[in-house]
Amino acid sequence: MYVLKLISRNLLRHKLRTSLTLLGLVIAVLAFGLLQTVVDAWYAGAAAASNARLVTRNAISLVFPLPLSYENRIRGVDGVTLIARSSWFGGTYRDPKNFFAQFAVSDNYLDLYPEFVLPEAQRADYRRDRKGALIGRQLADQFGFKIGDVIPIKGTIYPGTWEFVVRGIFDGRDASTITRTMLFHYDYLNETVRKRTGRQVDQVGVFILGVADPDNAATISRNVDAVFHNSLAETLTETEQAFQLGFVAMSNQIIAAIRLVSYVVIVIIMAVMANAMAMSARERTVEYATLKALGFGPGFLALIVFGESILMGLVGGAIGMLATPPLAAIFKQAVGGVLPVFSVSRETMQMQALCALVVGVVAGIVPAIQAARVRIVEGLRAIG
Structure with missing residues (x-):
């Protein structure tokens, strides 16, 4: 001592x-x-990604979309239990500095993401509203969004000013879940683009796949890509974690x-x-x-x-x-x-x-x- x-x-x-x-x-x-x-x-983002979800994108680059018709063909691959659409919107809110992720998704998107917690009543309201949007809690806290607010988004990939109505605010299952995202109806995007320009119609950025057995993810990925081998838009299917790590690898x-x-x-x-x-x-x-x-x-x-x-x-x-x-x-x-x-x-x-x-x-x-x-x-x- x-x-x-x-x-x-x-x-x-x-x-x-x-x-x-x-x-x-x-x-x-x-x-x-x-x-x-x-x-x-x-x-x-990569750490929170799941190996039980697969992402199918264009084999050349993520910049190039996939035909909507691929959805039914992918659904028929053995081991695929659920398939959802997701397209990057890439707009800005009021000022170019106010950038955040916006995705046009199919109505079953949240079924693949149990880490996003949304009250059932809000989800029902979202489904009923063609212009409805779901806002992540982190994003809502940052900009002060509340249910019922109208959010004007200026499109970059899809020109024009788009208005969305906040119908739900989803939380993360835990502190590691990123909820700085806005989700809205893919059908609304597709129908509006059809009326305005007639181009970029029936195209999807990526398909999110739910699989029955994550241990068979590699086999299912190969089988999905084999369906579109030698097609005009060949696919690359990988786990969501590998997909996210691809972005991180750039930096x-x-x-x-x-x-x-x-x-x-x-x-x-x-x-x-x-x-x-x-x-x-x-x-x-x-x-x-x-x-x-x-x-x-x-x-x-x-x-x-x-x-x-x-x-x-x-x-x-x-x-x-x-x-x-x-x-x-x-x-x-x-x-x-x-x-x-x-x-x-x-x-x-x-x-x-x-x-x-x-x-x-x-x-x-x-x-x-x-x-x-x-x-x-x-x-x-x-x-x-």
């Missing part, structure tokens, strides 16, 4: 140096946690850079803390020589120096970890819903604790060895 007391008192002898070093460590651990949370948020270099920066921050603070510990050890050379003259061994000297470094690492890491969740919440609010799922995971907290411990251990190794090797004569010679 007296060893811990000695370590604590040594840590507080140079309050300014200790405070600045702790502050740097707190900022480093905090920055590491926030950057890792950004990476987690980037992968949130792999950005993700890698963020990860690299997070670890560089830790390495920098490790060097700063090692320098601070080395300075403390050099200043106490006389004290270490005196302790050796009194009979304390090299192991004891190494222990108090090493313990001081680890204690500083643990204290700084703990403060940084405690500050990460509230600052993450503030950051999420500040970015205005760009990252709908932005919460610090348990894995990130564990990595923060590990990094703080590693910093404390590595920073204390060299000063501890130097303290253990102090010679009594050379140390006492510096007195006076």
Whole structure:
């Protein structure tokens, strides 16, 4: 117990140096946690995707749609239990900066997404209204949408101003479910386009497939694509998770850079803390020589120096970890819903604790060895 007391008192002898070093460590651990949370948020959509759902799209590119007539042929593939349509609308709300996902979907779309929780009464109202729309809770909170509101959307892919009436607001099953989305009737889109232009009619962006057995997803995917082999619009069918990861893969270099920066921050603070510990050890050379003259061994000297470094690492890491969740919440609010799922995971907290411990251990190794090797004569010679 007296060893811990000695370590604590040594840590507080140079309050300014200790405070600045702790502050740097707190900022480093905090920055590491926030950057890792950004990476987690980037992968949130793919992480929440289900392997029990398949996505069928045009094999050339997602830009090219599929004929609506494919729906019945896909439904006949063995293992497919349910099929829904989904087409990207790509409009803007009032201002181009107010961008959010809008999908024209078939009425059975929510049957494939049990993670979206919608009261049955609101779903019935939505089905009765040709211009009805369903709004995710995160999107409703961001823009203040309420049931009954009329939302004007300026189309980009489909020109003109489209008006939708909010008939339901769906919640996520848990905090990891992204609900920053607007859904509306595919039939409304298709019929309106038919009347306005006559082009882009009876076309679907992707088909979402429900399968009886997720273990057979690969076989079912091959069978679906085989149906349209050598057709004018060949298909590519993959799990929803693989489909989402395809989007994330486009920004792999950005993700890698963020990860690299997070670890560089830790390495920098490790060097700063090692320098601070080395300075403390050099200043106490006389004290270490005196302790050796009194009979304390090299192991004891190494222990108090090493313990001081680890204690500083643990204290700084703990403060940084405690500050990460509230600052993450503030950051999420500040970015205005760009990252709908932005919460610090348990894995990130564990990595923060590990990094703080590693910093404390590595920073204390060299000063501890130097303290253990102090010679009594050379140390006492510096007195006076």
